Amino acid sequence: MPKFTVNSTRFDPYLGFKFKVKWDGQYVAGLNKCSALKRTTEVTPWYEGGDSSGPHQIPGKSKYDPITLEAGVTHDTTFEEWANKVNNFQGDAASSLATFRKNITIEVYNTQGAKVIAYNVFRCWASEYQALPQLDASSNAVMITTLKLENEGWVRDTSVTEPKET
Numbered sequence: 001m002p003k004f005t006v007n008s009t010r011f012d013p014y015l016g017f018k019f020k021v022k023w024d025g026q027y028v029a030g031l032n033k034c035s036a037l038k039r040t041t042e043v044t045p046w047y048e049g050g051d052s053s054g055p056h057q058i059p060g061k062s063k064y065d066p067i068t069l070e071a072g073v074t075h076d077t078t079f080e081e082w083a084n085k086v087n088n089f090q091g092d093a094a095s096s097l098a099t100f101r102k103n104i105t106i107e108v109y110n111t112q113g114a115k116v117i118a119y120n121v122f123r124c125w126a127s128e129y130q131a132l133p134q135l136d137a138s139s140n141a142v143m144i145t146t147l148k149l150e151n152e153g154w155v156r157d158t159s160v161t162e163p164k165e166t
Contacts, residue, residue, distance in 0.1 A: 073143035083129030
């Protein structure tokens with residue numbers, strides 16, 4: 001069976017450098033990196049009476065790893081505003097339980113700029129935020145801000161289909 005349904009002669013997998021992340025209907029500006037989507041399911045041993053051959057193994061609880069986003073430091077305050085929703089530095093009244101979680105979408109594009117894969121990630125919230133990296137007067141590196149998002153799972157957006165390549 002071919003790995004690509006529309007372009008059956010294609011062999012090479014998609015490259016991972018063209019992607020966008022969207023929340024609240026807006027794309028995140030200047031995004032540099034997005035960590036992997038990873039799910040781990042615990043293995044639960046199950047012993048059956050009268051069967052001494054050892055335990056059977058059945059799936060247990062699944063856990064979704066946090067997603068880390070990195071972007072170049074600019075005047076855009078998108079990361080900081082979201083991270084501040086769980087950072088209660090102004091007292092109890094500043095905390096908003098209604099808006100600190102967001103659903104996000106991660107979209108991957110081919111080299112021609114067509115969307116090829118998308119995942120919807122559910123009930124994300126900012127557990128870690130780095131406003132500035134370590135500053136170094138002898139360096140010429142780009143400053144990167146980091147946002148770590150806890151989440152409650154993700155699914156592939158099946159409405160995104162393989163584009164016809166020309």
